[in-house]
Amino acid sequence: ARNQTDSSNTVRVRDGPNDEWRDLVTFPYGEEGGFVDFCADGTSCYITSSMGRETKALLQVDLKTGEMIREISMNDKCDIRGITLDDETKEVRAVTYNYART
Structure with a gap:
């Protein structure tokens, strides 16, 4: 994850150990979320995200x-x-x- 100067948070990935890092998903300031783990299929991962909703959900992302x-x-x-x-x-x-979230 990388924190941006605008206070957003970005999850970054790369396709292999020698490949460049690239942005996968960016959570704008005020939104919550983050990387959880890779899925067994090797083509997706789990993240949590509150983007477009009031609470954090568990998602599978390509x-x-x-x-x-x-x-x-x-x-x-x-x-x-x-x-x-x-x-x-x-x-x-x-x-x-x-x-108990307030």
Whole structure:
């Protein structure tokens, strides 16, 4: 992740160890989100994001385009607090929410 001078936050990726870093997704100032982990398919990753919504959701994003593949979990009343992935399969096993958010 890289913090910009405009206070936005950018997740950066590269296709291989010798390739240039490139921006995958940028969270503008006031939006929350970040990288969680790579998916087992090697072509996507999990991120959290509040862009376009009131609370943070768990999303699967294409590593080439940065486009959302699917929304995995979200709650209109509160942010995601924690995510548990299977160590071997990288599948989402549990998502917890923070109902005490103020």
